[in-house]
Amino acid sequence: MERVELNIPSNPIFERVVRASAAEVGSAFGFSTERIEDLKLAISEAVNNAIDHGNRRDVGKLVAVVFEIDGEKLEIRISDEGGGIDKVDVGRHTVEEANLEAGQLRGFGMYLISELVDDLEVSSSHRGTVLTLRLYRRGQP
Amino acid sequence: MSDIIRREEFGEVAILYITTTSVDAISAAAIAAECQAMRPITVLDFSEVAFINSAGISALLKFVVSARKAGYKLFAMHVSLHHQKIFKMVEMSRFMPVIEERDLAEYRVA
Numbered sequence: 543m544e545r546v547e548l549n550i551p552s553n554p555i556f557e558r559v560v561r562a563s564a565a566e567v568g569s570a571f572g573f574s575t576e577r578i579e580d581l582k583l584a585i586s587e588a589v590n591n592a593i594d595h596g597n598r599r600d601v602g603k604l605v606a607v608v609f610e611i612d613g614e615k616l617e618i619r620i621s622d623e624g625g626g627i628d629k630v631d632v633g634r635h636t637v638e639e640a641n642l643e644a645g646q647l648r649g650f651g652m653y654l655i656s657e658l659v660d661d662l663e664v665s666s667s668h669r670g671t672v673l674t675l676r677l678y679r680r681g682q683p
Numbered sequence: 684m685s686d687i688i689r690r691e692e693f694g695e696v697a698i699l700y701i702t703t704t705s706v707d708a709i710s711a712a713a714i715a716a717e718c719q720a721m722r723p724i725t726v727l728d729f730s731e732v733a734f735i736n737s738a739g740i741s742a743l744l745k746f747v748v749s750a751r752k753a754g755y756k757l758f759a760m761h762v763s764l765h766h767q768k769i770f771k772m773v774e775m776s777r778f779m780p781v782i783e784e785r786d787l788a789e790y791r792v793a
């Protein structure tokens with residue numbers, strides 16, 4: 543198993559650092575360009591959720607990102623230090639006219655993650671939330 | 684005018700060239716601010732954009748909202764295949780269809 547670990551402050555600028563690392567890890571894993579773009583977007587969404595909703599942009603709190611390559615599997619765990627969440631909605635979320643009228647222009651993140659990875663797990667407690675994303679080499683287009 | 688958007692206008696058309704490579708949480712506010720200066724036909728050009736996430740999509744939706752309020756048409760141009768896939772996933776393409784550069788030729792002549 544090969545492992546890469548990053549810890550970033552809860553400042554959105556550092557999401558770009560994780561994204562750049564995701565591109566390198568995806569490349570090392572042998573993903574196609576398209577699959578690397580999927581990986582970057584899924585991780586970006588997870589990290590931004592951790593920064594915004596988990597750690598509430600408290601730069602004193604860290605977002606931990608662990609990449610693990612294990613055979614045909616790439617697993618990424620994104621952890622925050624927030625107070626946890628009750629429920630995660632990974633249902634289909636698209637642009638709707640009613641939402642545009644109401645000014646509700648956000649909320650696509652979890653849906654995109656669920657569409658772009660092969661497997662998604664969420665565990666949450668009062669000590670924080672961990673998103674585990676899994677992508678498989680054989681599953682790439 | 685922001686450094687993140689470069690404008691070109693002719694007739695009723697405005698082409699807004701997004702000059703950042705990342706349409707994300709960092710660039711979203713500056714991009715969204717440009718939705719205050721749209722034309723009846725507004726085209727967002729993505730030729731320099733390498734990455735868009737949901738924070739970026741939210742910024743782009745502000746153009747959709749502004750266009751709908753003003754009765755303007757909004758299009759996207761030079762969108763990568765990956766971003767076309769993402770736009771389709773969230774059904775953004777219904778509100779900001781992708782056009783080709785040649786589709787603007789008649790407006791440039793006029």
